[in-house]
Amino acid sequence: MSLKEYPPGTAFPGVIGRTDAESTPAWPAPLRAKPGAPNVLFIVLDDTGFGQLGCYGSPIRTPNLDRLAKGGLLYNNMHTTALCSPTRSCILTGRNHHSNGMAGITEISVGYPGRNGTIPFENGFLSEMLAGHGYNTYCVGKWHLTPAEQTSAAGPYSRWPLGRGFERYYGFLGGDTHQYYPDLVHDNHPVRPPKTPEEGYHLTEDLVDRAIGFVADAKQVAPDKPFFLYFCTGAMHAPHHVPTEWSDRYKGQFDGGWDAYREKVFRRQLELGILPPGTQLSRHDPDVQAWDSLSSDEQHLYARMMEVFAGFLEHTDHHLGRLLRSLEESGELENTLVMVISDNGASAEGGLHGSVNELKFFNNTPESLEQNLAAMGDLGGPRHFNHYPWGWAWAGNTPFKRWKRETYRGGTSDPFIVHWPRGIRARGEIRSQYCHAIDMVPTVLDCLGIEAPAEIRGVTQSPVEGVSFKSSFQDADAESRHHTQYFEMFCHRAIYHDGWRAVCPFPGPSFTEAKEPFGAARFTEARLRELDAHGWELYHVAEDWTETRDVAARERDKLIELIARWYVEAGRYDVLPLVTPSLELFSLERPQLSRERERYVYRPNTSPAPENVAAHVLNRTHTITAQVDVKDGAEGVLLCHGGLTGGYSLFIKDRKLHYVYNFVGEKEFHLESAVDVPGGPSELRFEFQLTGAPDLPAGRGAPGLGRLFINGDLVAQCDIPKTMPLLISLGEGLTCGRDENSAVSQQYQPPFAFKGGTLVEVVVDVSGEHLHDPATEASTVMARQ
Template identity: 60%
Template structure:
C-alpha cells in the first residue's frame, strides 16, 4: 500500500486522533527527481588551449576525450573569460563573471562590486538548483571560488563547496596545487594524501578514485537517483607534474619546435573541419622567438618541457577515461549529460623561457636558463613547480593569437564537448553556434526540463544571463541565439556582436609592441586614448582567427561596438577597469578577525592558508616558538610558511637551530645557530629586519638581517641579499611543528615533524626587537 505523502508547506493530510487506532499517518514527501532524469557531469580542464586536444587537431594523444567527441558534439565557437575563477563562476551560475564579483581570481579581488570575489547568493549555483530537484551533488578537484581570505578553518564556510549546494567535496580550494603534495580538503576539513609520491601518489588518479566512490556510494543505495558532478582536475595548470614514463612517450616529438607544431595542428584542424577552410593562421607572435634562432640547449630544454606537458595531458585523459568507463560499468553512461570544457586558453605564466617554478612569474622574478637546463631530468617530478615557455602557449592556442589573461581569441576560445547518448541523436558532429561559459547552466536546465528557481534558501534569484544551446543539439544549422557578449580581463577588453568582434588589448598587441609594461594600471587619460585609438575590429564570421583588422574600413561599426561594450559594462558591474596583474595581490582585504600585530598558532591545528596568514613579506617580523627539548635532543620543523615553490622554515637539524629561506626555488639561504640546541623548556625565535628597500618590479623583496635567538639571546645572524617581493608561494600557509606538503627546504623530507614538544608559536609584526621584549613575549605566550 503506497504511503500517504504531502509536499513541503502543505497541511498534514492525515488524521490525528487521541490514539493510533483512530488516526491515519502521512509523511513529508522526500525530494525526488523526475523519473529517468539524467545524470550531469561537468569535466573542467585547466589552461587547455584550442589546439591541444587530439580531437581539436593536436598530436597529443587524448583517446578518451576524443571518444566523447565521437559520441557527441564538438563546439568550435565556445568562449570563456580568459581566466580560471571567473570562467568557473560562469560555468556554475550562468551569470557573467563581473556579475559574480569575479573579475579576476579571488587572490586579485578589489573593493568594487564586480571585483570583490564574493559570488552573490542571488546567483545560484547549478548544484543548488539540482539539489532542490532531488539530485546528489558532488564537487571534485579545483574549486578557487571562495574568497581567498575565507579559505581557512575559521571560515565562514558558506562560500565553500558545501555552502553552495554540493553535498560532498574532495579537492583543493586554491588556484593550483602541487600534484604530488596537494593541499587537500574533504568536505570542510583539511586532509593529507593517503600515500606519498614515493609510493606512487599523484592527484589526478586520486580525484578519479574519490569521484567513482562518491557515485557508487549513492547508486548502491538509490540507483534511480541522479547525480550532478563537477569534476575539475588540477591539469593542465602548472605545475606540469606527471610520472616520467608518460613524458618519455613523447621523447623527440617536439624537437622541431613550436612553429612546426602550429603548422601541423593548423593543417589538421582544417582536415577535421574544426576551423573553416578559409581560416588564416595568425601571425608568429612577437613575444615568441623563432625556434631555429634558439641555441641547442634552449631547444633541448623547451622540447622536454613540452614532452612533460603532453605526457601530463595524456595521463589526465587516461584517468578521465577511467571515470567514463566506470559510468559505463554502472549502466549510467547513456543517460549522463557530459560537458567537457577548458576554463581559458593555454597559459603564459611560464614566461618567455619557461620556468621550473611558476611562482617566479607572480613575483616578477626573471628566469635563470642555466638553472632550468640543469633541472631538465627532474622536470615533471615532485621537485619542481614547472611550466612551459610562451612559444608552446602560443602553439597550444592554434590557430588564434595570444593566450590566457587576454581577450583575443587565444585567451577566450576553448574546446567544448557535449555528450549525452540517450538525449542527443547526433554523433561526432561539429557545432558552430556562438557559445559562452554562461550558456552551460541554461543548457542543462532546458535539457532536464527544469525552470530556473525564483528563490534558493529564501534568497530571490537574479536572472540567468546565459542562453541555452539545447536547440542545436540535433541541428547543426540552427542559428546562434547568443548574439552579444562582452569580455574584460585585467584591462584587456573585447566584445562580440552578431559575427563581429572588437578588441582593445592592454598593455598592447604584444608585450614587445606595448607602450606600457605588463600589469601597469590604466589611468583615466590612458583609457580615453585607448578608446580613441586602441580598438581593433574583426569580422569573425569571415575571419575565424582574427587576422584582418577592419577598424579603419568599418569605423562607424567600431564606434557602435565600443559604445555597446560600455552598455554591457554598465549592465554587468565591469567598472572600474583595472589593468594591474600581480600587484593586485598586494591589496588589503577584509579579514575574519580584526587586523592585529601578534598572531598565536598551535600545533595540531589545520594549516592556515596564505591569504589568512600574517603578512610578513617586505616587513619586519619575528617568529617565536615555545617548545620543550628532551635531554636526548630533538629535530624537525618548529614553524613553516612555505613549500618547494618558496617560503621559509624554522627548524632543528643535527642539533642546530636553523632558519631556511626559499627564494622562489631559485636560491636557498640558511641561518644557523653558532651553538648547540639546549634541552629543556625554551622560546626559540627568529627575527627578520629589512635592511633596504624592495624592488618589486624586478622581482626583489627587501634585503634583511636575520637573527636567531634562544630565550631572547642571539645565537646566530646572517644577511639575506634578497627576499620574495609579493607572494612567498602557493603553499605558504602557517604550520606549527611540521612542514606538511612539499618541503620548503631541500634539507629534509616532509613533513619533518618536530620530535620534541611544541606548545605554541607567536608571529609578531610590530617590528619590535625580540631581544628587547623577550620577557613580554614569554608572558604573552604563557597567557594563551
C-alpha cells in the same frame, strides 16, 4: 506503494484520532528527481588551449576525450572569460563574471561590486538548483571560487563548496597546487594525501578515485537518484607534473618547435572540418622567438618542457577514461549529460623562457636559463613547479593568436564537447553556434525541464544571463541564440555581436609592440580615452575566424557601434571601473575576519593557515618565537610557511636550532645555532631586521639581517639579501609543528613533525618592538665562534 505521502509544507492528509487505532498515518514525501532524469557531469580542464586536444587536431593523444567527441558533439565556437575563477563562476551560475564579482581570480580582488571576489548568494549555483530537484551534488578538484581570505579553518564556510549546494567535496580550494604534495580539503576540513610521491601518488588519479567513490556510494543505495558531478582537474595548469613514463612517450616529437606544431595542427583542423574553409592561420606572435633563432640548449629545454606537458595531458585523459568507464560499466553513461570545457586558453605564465618555479612569475622574479637547464632531467617530478614557455601557449591556441589573460580568441575560444547518448541523436558532429560559458547552466536546465528558481534558501535570485543552446543538439543549422557577449580581463577588452568582434588590447596587441611588459603599464583615464579613440580593432569573425584582417578603418561605423555596445554591457554587468593589472594586486589589503593585529599565535596540530590569512612577514621586520619544552632527541619543524617553491622554516635538527629562507626555490639562506638547544623549557627565536627596501620591478623583496636566539642569547646570524616581494606560496600555507606538504628546505623530509618534547606555541610578531640590541649581541656571538 502502501505509504501515503504528501508534499512537505502542505496540509497533513491523514487522520489524527485519539489513538493510532483511530488514526491514519501519512509522511512528508522525500525529495525525488523526475523519473529518468539524466545525470550531469561537467569536466573542467585547466589552461587547455583550442589546439591541444587530439579531437581538435593536436598530436597529443587524448583517446577518451576524443571518444566523447566521436559519440557526441564538438563545438568550435565556445567562449570563456580568459581566466580561471571568472570562467568557473560563469560555468556554475549562468551569470557573467563581473556579475559574480569575479573580474579576476580571488587573490587580486578589489573593493568594487564586479571585482570583490565574492559571488553573491542571489547568483545561485547549478548545484544549489539541482539539489532542490532531488539530485546528489558532488564537487571534485579545483575550486578557486571562495574569497582567499575565507579559505582558512576560521571560515566562514558559506562560500566553500558545501556552502554552495554541493553535498560532497574533495580537492583544493586555491588556483593551483602541487600535483604530488597537494593542499587538500575533504568536505570542510583539510586532509593529507593518502600516499606519498614515492608510493606512486598523483593528484589526478586521487581525484578520479574520489569521484568514482562519491557516485558509487550513493548509487548502491539509491540507484535511480541522479547526480551532478563538477569535476575539475588541476591539469593542465602549472605545475606540469607527470611521471616520466608518460612524458617520455613524446620524446623528440616537439623538436621541430612551436611554429611547426602550429602548421601541423592547423592543417589537421582544416581536414577535420573544425575550422571553416578558407580560414587563415594567425600571424607569428611578435613576443615569441622564431624557433630557428634559439640555441640548441634552448630548443632542447623547450622541447622537453612540451614533452612533459603532452605527457601530463595524456595522463589526465587516461584517468578521465577511468571515470567514464566506471559510469559506462554501471550503466550510467548512456543517460549522463557530459560537458567538457577548458576554463581559458593555454597559459603564457611560464614566460619567454619557461619556468621551473611558477612562483617566480607571481613575484616578478626573472627566470634563469642556466637553472632551467640544470633542472631539465627532473621536469615533471616533484622537485619543481614547472611551466612551458609562452611559445607553446601560443601554439596550443592554434589557429588563434595570443593566450590566457587576453581577450583575443586565443584566450577566450576553448575546447567544448557535449556527450549524451540518450538525449542527442547526432554522433561525431561539429557545431558552430556561438556559445559562452554562461550558457551551460541554462542549457542543462532546459535539458532537464527545470526552471531557474526564483529563490534559493530564502534569497531572491537574479536572472540567469546565459541562453540555452539545446536547439543545436539536434540541428546543426540551428541559429545561434547568443547574440552579444562582452569580454574584459586585466583591461584587455572585446565584444562580440552577430558575427562581428571588436578587440581593444592592453597594453597592446603584444608586449613587443606595446613596449610594455604585463603589469608595467598604468591604466589611466587619459590612457582609456586614447585607447577608445585609436586602440580598437575590428574583425568580421563570421568570415575571418582567426582575427587576421583588422577592418576598423574601413568599417568605422560598425566599430563605433560595437564600442558603444561594450560600454552598455559594462554598465549592465558591473564591469567598471577598469583596474590597472599589476602583480602588486596580490598584496592589497582586504577585509579580514579579525581586526588587524601585530601578533599571531600558532599552536601545533592545527590546520594550515592559507597565504592570505597567515602572518604577513614579507618586507617587514618581524620575530618568530617558539616556546618549547625539550626532551632528549627533540627535533622537527616549529613553524614553516611555503614549500619547495619558496618559503621559510624554523626547526630543530641534530640538537641545533635552524632557520631556512628559501628564495623562490633558487637558494636557501640557512642559519644554524652555534650551540645545542638545551633540555627543558626554552624560548627559541628568529629575528629579521630590515636593511633595505624592496625592489618590486626586479622581483626582490626587502633584504635583512637574520638572527637566531636561544633563551635570549644570540647563537647565529647572517644576511638574507633576497626575499620574496609579493607571495610566499602558491598554495602551501603556514603550519605549526610540521611541514605539511613539500619541504621548504632540503635539510629535512616532510612532514618532519616536531617530537621529543612539547611545542607549546609559536608567536609571530610584526610590530618591530621585540628586537634585541645588535651591538650588545655582536660580542656574544663572537665569543661563541
